[in-house]
Each structure stands twice: as C-alpha cells, then as structure tokens.
Amino acid sequence: SLKMASDSPESLMTLCTDYCLRNLEGTLCYLLDNETLRLHPDIFLPSEICDKLVNEYVELVKTDSIFEPHESFFTLFSDPRSTRLARIHLREHIVQDQDLEAIRKQDLIELYLTNCEKLTAKSLQTLVSFSHTLISLSLFGCSNIFYEEENPGGCEDDCLVNPTRQVLVKDFTFEGFSRLRILNLGRLIEGVNVETLLRPLASLAALDLSGIQLNDVAFLTQWKDSLVSLVLYNMDLSEEHIQVIAQLRKLRHLDISRDHLSSYYKFKLTRRVLNLFVENLVNLTSLDISGHTMLENCTIPSMEEKMGQTSIEPAKSSIAPFRGLKRPLQFLGLFETSLCRLTHIPAYKVSGDKNEEQVLNAIEAYTEHRPEITSRAINLLFDIARIERCSQLLRALQLVITALKCHKDDKNIQVTGSAALFYLTNSEYRMEQSVKLRRQVIQVVLNGMESYQEVTVQRNCCLTLCNFSIPEELEFQYRRVNELLLNILNQSRQDESIQRIAVHLCNALVCQVDNDHKEAVGKMGFVMTMLKLIQKKLADKTCDQVMEFSWSALWNITDETPDNCEMFLNYSGMKLFLECLKEFPEKQELHRNMLGLLGNVAEVKELRPQLMTSQFISVFSNLLESKADGIEVSYNACGVLSHIMFDGLEAWGICEPQREEVVKRMWAAIQSWDINSRRNINYRSFEPILRLLPQGISPVSQHWATWALYNLVSVYPDKYCPLLIKEGGIPLLKDMIKMASARQETKEMAR
Numbered sequence: 001s002l003k004m005a006s007d008s009p010e011s012l013m014t015l016c017t018d019y020c021l022r023n024l025e026g027t028l029c030y031l032l033d034n035e036t037l038r039l040h041p042d043i044f045l046p047s048e049i050c051d052k053l054v055n056e057y058v059e060l061v062k063t064d065s066i067f068e069p070h071e072s073f074f075t076l077f078s079d080p081r082s083t084r085l086a087r088i089h090l091r092e093h094i095v096q097d098q099d100l101e102a103i104r105k106q107d108l109i110e111l112y113l114t115n116c117e118k119l120t121a122k123s124l125q126t127l128v129s130f131s132h133t134l135i136s137l138s139l140f141g142c143s144n145i146f147y148e149e150e151n152p153g154g155c156e157d158d159c160l161v162n163p164t165r166q167v168l169v170k171d172f173t174f175e176g177f178s179r180l181r182i183l184n185l186g187r188l189i190e191g192v193n194v195e196t197l198l199r200p201l202a203s204l205a206a207l208d209l210s211g212i213q214l215n216d217v218a219f220l221t222q223w224k225d226s227l228v229s230l231v232l233y234n235m236d237l238s239e240e241h242i243q244v245i246a247q248l249r250k251l252r253h254l255d256i257s258r259d260h261l262s263s264y265y266k267f268k269l270t271r272r273v274l275n276l277f278v279e280n281l282v283n284l285t286s287l288d289i290s291g292h293t294m295l296e297n298c299t300i301p302s303m304e305e306k307m308g309q310t311s312i313e314p315a316k317s318s319i320a321p322f323r324g325l326k327r328p329l330q331f332l333g334l335f336e337t338s339l340c341r342l343t344h345i346p347a348y349k350v351s352g353d354k355n356e357e358q359v360l361n362a363i364e365a366y367t368e369h370r371p372e373i374t375s376r377a378i379n380l381l382f383d384i385a386r387i388e389r390c391s392q393l394l395r396a397l398q399l400v401i402t403a404l405k406c407h408k409d410d411k412n413i414q415v416t417g418s419a420a421l422f423y424l425t426n427s428e429y430r431m432e433q434s435v436k437l438r439r440q441v442i443q444v445v446l447n448g449m450e451s452y453q454e455v456t457v458q459r460n461c462c463l464t465l466c467n468f469s470i471p472e473e474l475e476f477q478y479r480r481v482n483e484l485l486l487n488i489l490n491q492s493r494q495d496e497s498i499q500r501i502a503v504h505l506c507n508a509l510v511c512q513v514d515n516d517h518k519e520a521v522g523k524m525g526f527v528m529t530m531l532k533l534i535q536k537k538l539a540d541k542t543c544d545q546v547m548e549f550s551w552s553a554l555w556n557i558t559d560e561t562p563d564n565c566e567m568f569l570n571y572s573g574m575k576l577f578l579e580c581l582k583e584f585p586e587k588q589e590l591h592r593n594m595l596g597l598l599g600n601v602a603e604v605k606e607l608r609p610q611l612m613t614s615q616f617i618s619v620f621s622n623l624l625e626s627k628a629d630g631i632e633v634s635y636n637a638c639g640v641l642s643h644i645m646f647d648g649l650e651a652w653g654i655c656e657p658q659r660e661e662v663v664k665r666m667w668a669a670i671q672s673w674d675i676n677s678r679r680n681i682n683y684r685s686f687e688p689i690l691r692l693l694p695q696g697i698s699p700v701s702q703h704w705a706t707w708a709l710y711n712l713v714s715v716y717p718d719k720y721c722p723l724l725i726k727e728g729g730i731p732l733l734k735d736m737i738k739m740a741s742a743r744q745e746t747k748e749m750a751r
C-alpha cells in the first residue's frame with residue numbers, strides 16, 4: 001500500500017548512489033591536475049549502477065540547490081570497459097553537447113533527452129553513434145537540436161558584424177537506427193520534415209508528435225502493422241487525420257487531446273469520429289480526448305443516464321459511442337471536457353475535473369510533459385484540499401511533490417503547488433504522513449523559496465513551513481532554512497504578511513535548540529537582521545507582531561550564547577532598547593521580551609561592564625516596580641541587577657543611583673511578588689541562577705536566585721525538580737543554609 005511504501009527507508013542502492021555522488025572525490029574518483037575528475041583505474045561498474053549514478057546526478061543537480069554540478073562528470077562514463085550505460089534520462093540545461101559526446105562509445109538502449117535546450121545539431125551527430133543499439137529515444141522539447149551554428153564570413157572582422165547564425169539542419173534522418181521502436185519528438189521545431197526524418201524507421205511501435213502541426217499524416221500508415229501508441233497532443237486535426245488514424249488498427253493507446261486555452265482549433269469532435277475509433281481500433285485500451293469540444297451531443301438521454309449504480313460496463317456507458325467497446329478502457333482522458341461529469345464512464349481510470357480521483361489521475365498523466373495542463377489540475381486539487389477533505393492524501397502529496405520537483409522553474413506550478421502543499425500538510429492530515437514524506441515536502445518548499453522571489457510563492461512556502469514542528473522537523477535543513485528566511489527579511493521592499501510569518505519562523509527556529517545552532521545562526525547575521533527590523537518599526541512608530549517577535553527571537557538566540565549577546569551590544573541594541581521603552585511605555589509583551597534578552601546579556605561577566613551606566617541602571621531600577629505581564633518584567637529587571645550586584649562594590653562605577661538604594665528597591669520588589677505566580681518563561685538550564693547561590697558578595701542576588709528556584713519547582717514540579725537535581729542544585733542550597741551572610745528569609749525559602 002502507499003502508506004507502507006512511503007514509510008520504508010531508502011534502499012541501500014539509493015543511499016550509496018547518493019553518498020557517492022556527493023563525495024565523488026572520496027569514493028569513485030580522484031582529481032587530475034586539481035580540476036578534472038577521473039575514475040580510479042580499478043573501478044568497474046555495470047549498467048545497473050552507472051544508469052542510476054547518471055540519472056540520480058541529473059535529479060540532484062535539478063532539485064538540490066546545495067549540490068554542485070561537475071564540469072567533467074560525463075567523462076567518467078566515456079570508456080565502456082570500466083563503466084556501462086544502458087538507460088539514461090537527461091533533462092534541461094544540465095546536459096550539453098560535450099556531455100553526450102563524452103559517452104558516445106556506450107551502447108545505449110534508452111535515451112531520454114527532455115527539454116535539453118542547450119543541445120545543438122552536434123548532438124544529432126552523436127546520436128548516430130548509438131544508432132545500432134537504441135530502442136527508445138526522446139528528444140522532447142530539445143528546441144535547438146536541429147540547429148547548427150554557421151559562420152558566414154569566416155574572417156575575424158566579419159564575425160563581429162555577423163555573429164554565428166543558427167541554421168536548420170535539413171539532411172539528418174534516422175537512417176541506420178534499425179532497432180528504434182519508441183520515439184518522442186514532442187515540441188519539435190518548425191521546419192523539420194518529419195516524414196523524411198522518420199521514413200527509414202522500419203517498425204515503429206510508439207510515436208509522440210506532441211505540439212507539432214502536420215497537415216498530412218498519411219505517412220503514418222507505413223507502420224500500421226506495428227504502431228501501438230500514437231500521441232498527437234495539440235495537433236489541429238482534420239477529417240484526413242481521422243481517416244489515417246482509423247487505419248492504424250494495432251493502436252492500443254491514442255492521445256489526440258489538446259490544451260483548450262492554447263490556440264484556436266477548427267476541429268470539433270463528433271459522435272461519428274468516436275464511433276469510427278471504436279469500430280476500427282479494436283485493441284484500444286487507452287484514449288485521451290481531453291480539451292476537445294463536442295460538436296454534437298454524444299450522451300444518452302438524461303433519465304437513463306442517472307439510473308442505477310455507477311458502472312464501467314460499456315453496455316451502460318453514458319457516452320453513446322463507447323457502448324461499442326468490447327471491454328472497459330484502462331484509461332480515458334476527459335480533462336476539461338463536459339463528458340467527465342457523466343455517471344457511467346467505461347474506463348478504470350478517468351482524467352477529468354469532476355472529483356478528486358479524476359483530478360489526481362490528470363496530475364499523474366500530464367505532469368512530465370504538460371505543465372500547462374498540470375497547473376490547472378493542481379489548482380483543482382487545491383480547491384478540494386481547501387474546501388472538502390482529501391481522501392487520497394498520500395497520493396495527492398506525492399504527485400504535487402513530483403510536479404514541483406519536475407517544474408522547478410514554472411511559475412504557475414510553483415504558485416498552485418505551494419498553495420496545495422499548505423492545505424495538504426496541515427494538522428488534520430498530520431497522522432497519515434511519514435517522516436520521509438514530510439522531509440520531501442520541506443525540501444521542495446525550500447527549493448521554491450530559493451528559486452522564486454515571487455511574493456505568492458514565498459508566502460505559500462513560509463505558511464507551509466508553519467505546519468511543521470519547529471525546530472525538530474526542520475533540523476535536518478537547519479542552516480538552509482535560516483539562510484532563506486534571513487534572506488527574505490533582508491530584502492529592502494517587504495510584504496507585511498511574509499515579514500510577519502518569516503519572523504515568527506525565525507523565532508521558533510532558535511527556540512529550544514542547541515547552542516552551536518544558535519552560534520551558527522548568529523554568524524549568518526541573525527542578530528543584525530532582527531535589529532534592523534526593530535529599527536524600521538521604531539521609525540514607523542509601530543509596535544506590532546513583527547516588533548514583538550523580533551525581540552522574542554533575540555531573547556531566544558542570546559540564551560547562554562555569549563557571542564550573540566556581544567553582537568547585540570555591538571550593533572547598538574541597548575540604544576534600541578531604550579528607544580522602544582520610551583516609544584511604547586504600555587506594551588507589556590514587548591517589555592517582557594526585551595528584559596528577558598537583557599537577562600541573557602547580564603549573565604555574561606565580560607559584557608556586564610557595558611550595562612554599568614547611570615542611564616541603564618536607573619531604567620532597570622524603575623522597571624522593578626513594573627506590573628507588566630504579571631511579575632515577568634519586574635522579575636527580569638531584578639535578574640539583570642542581581643548579576644550586576646554579584647560583581648561586587650568595586651564594579652559599581654557610577655555615583656547615581658547609589659548601590660544601596662538599588663539593593664533596597666530589589667528587596668522590596670521580590671517581597672511584592674506572589675510566590676505561586678504562574679510563569680511566562682522557559683528555562684533549559686538553571687546554571688546562570690545557581691551560580692548566584694554560593695556567594696556572600698550580594699545577599700539580594702542570592703535571594704532572587706532562591707526565589708526563582710522556589711517558584712519554579714513549586715508551580716511546575718514535574719518539569720523543574722528533575723532539572724534542579726540534575727544540575728547539582730541540592731548541595732548548593734544545603735551549603736547556602738549554613739552561610740552566615742545569607743538572610744534569614746532566604747534560608748527559610750532554601751530549606
């Protein structure tokens with residue numbers, strides 16, 4: 001079942017292939033003269049492994065932004081004595097003429113070149129070297145492969161006036177390709193004579209002429225005894241075409257579908273045409289007529305149509321001409337036609353827009369070569385996921401992921417796909433998804449964010465990430481996610497909603513993670529980015545979620561991370577703190593976040609002297625009386641001062657306010673707090689508090705620390721009792737009870 005399939009780990013073959021490709025130098029290869037990859041001389045690999053290496057390499061270059069392509073990768077497969085290739089699938093700009101040239105000695109059986117726009121007529125010549133073994137060939141979307149460069153003048157000066165011109169190659173044919181059975185020429189450039197090109201092929205079994213306009217297809221009848229599959233997607237048909245098709249009696253798969261938005265078509269489907277197909281093409285198991293307009297009504301009367309249980313029996317078919325079928329079709333393409341909404345359709349699989357099953361069938365059938373159709377099908381899926389509930393969730397997710405990977409640079413698919421992912425990963429579907437699948441979602445989301453600065457894609461991707469448990473589920477891509485989010489936040493012109501989501505994500509990512517993660521993110525410019533956002537908000541005099549989240553993120557990222565605390569001070573963080581306090585005196589949440597952060601700074605001994613100014617100490621002292629957010633602001637202000645007092649009398653380098661005065665206010669503040677207060681704070685470690693216990697320099701600091709521990713272990717015993725014991729708090733408290741300098745009430749609390 002799909003569930004089991006998506007849960008099982010990758011095969012050992014896949015893992016090894018991936019590892020070797022990411023570490024070519026350390027495994028299969030060495031570097032010659034520091035630049036060219038060479039295969040180790042004692043390596044011999046069969047085609048099962050080589051095919052996978054090449055196909056995976058293409059996949060990695062296409063979908064993994066961190067993966068670096070190698071100039072000389074294809075040369076590793078130049079000698080069939082050590083590496084054998086048989087079936088390879090190459091895509092897009094990843095492959096160039098010299099790459100095919102490098103593997104020309106291989107006996108390829110199957111070669112798929114999809115949208116390889118960099119290939120020119122040089123590669124046509126290379127194809128000839130595979131002619132004696134090739135069985136299956138695709139040149140789909142290779143728009144320049146029939147062009148060669150012609151240098152008109154031949155002399156240096158003339159070349160500047162007339163750069164190389166692209167000239168269509170007229171004399172190439174498939175002469176000598178004696179074993180070729182399967183050929184895809186989809187989106188072939190205009191001007192190539194298809195009939196001449198194909199004439200030498202003795203027995204074609206499958207031919208795809210998608211997107212090519214041919215007015216005369218009579219030549220197809222030369223394969224009437226061998227052709228089992230014919231695709232004429234987006235070809236404007238005529239009566240002549242239909243007559244030719246009807247003679248191809250061996251056909252099992254016929255696709256005459258079209259994109260009804262692409263251009264004007266004269267041809268309209270009629271009952272007679274469908275009857276002709278059913279009568280003549282008796283082996284038909286798959287037919288695609290998507291996008292066609294029916295010229296006349298082909299359906300049976302509606303009374304009869306609505307009767308009985310839904311059936312795929314041809315005899316009950318709601319589409320009259322299909323009553324003549326011997327058995328139900330395996331596949332029937334009815335996407336964007338009115339026929340897909342009928343009750344009785346004689347096919348096991350139908351593509352259409354009536355329900356989830358039909359829509360998923362459409363995405364599955366059209367993703368590879370028809371992104372223009374796929375994006376509309378994904379749009380329908382988006383509506384289903386948003387409004388109803390998806391019943392085939394895993395299949396839907398898998399299909400959307402595949403489409404997003406396959407069409408990384410197609411804006412429509414990226415917009416609709418990223419929107420669909422948001423709804424397909426939300427919490428109600430959570431239980432059904434494996435770790436592996438959720439990781440795949442994260443990968444394609446990050447790809448989308450990398451490739452598209454487009455607002456809708458960015459917003460959809462950020463929203464989708466919010467459906468994951470952060471930081472746990474994003475840990476495996478930690479650096480990359482942070483870099484992308486900081487990138488979004490550093491753009492000069494910003495969409496408010498994206499900014500808000502991105503700051504929220506940044507905050508969640510630095511909450512509850514290890515210190516080395518925080519340090520790494522700090523080095524990426526996290527602190528600076530947050531301070532810039534705060535600066536902007538201050539200038540606009542707005543205290544919104546972005547402002548509060550930015551301070552909260554700074555509070556999280558400075559927790560037990562001295563480097564980040566120092567950055568905060570170096571980038572004028574304290575100046576912003578004072579300005580925010582002055583501009584927004586009533587914002588409790590803001591005050592709490594800012595003081596939480598300053599608590600972290602005050603824990604770093606080397607940085608405390610920078611807090612020792614009359615202005616800062618007065619501000620902290622005044623905040624002791626604050627009732628903002630319960631006790632939180634007062635508590636954090638007292639924490640900051642406790643660490644400063646702990647440095648002793650000689651560190652107090654200011655005349656005003658006086659140290660004794662501040663100490664008095666601290667005692668008063670602590671005594672005013674309710675010992676059973678529920679807290680808005682989360683300690684991962686008590687270490688910074690515990691270090692204030694074994695000392696006699698500042699009894700008030702000792703008291704603040706004891707109060708903090710007492711409150712946390714009595715209000716949240718399950719969470720904090722084990723932490724106190726684990727970090728050695730018990731002996732410290734016992735010793736403190738014996739200290740002469742400790743105040744009586746502190747000892748009581750410690751007891």
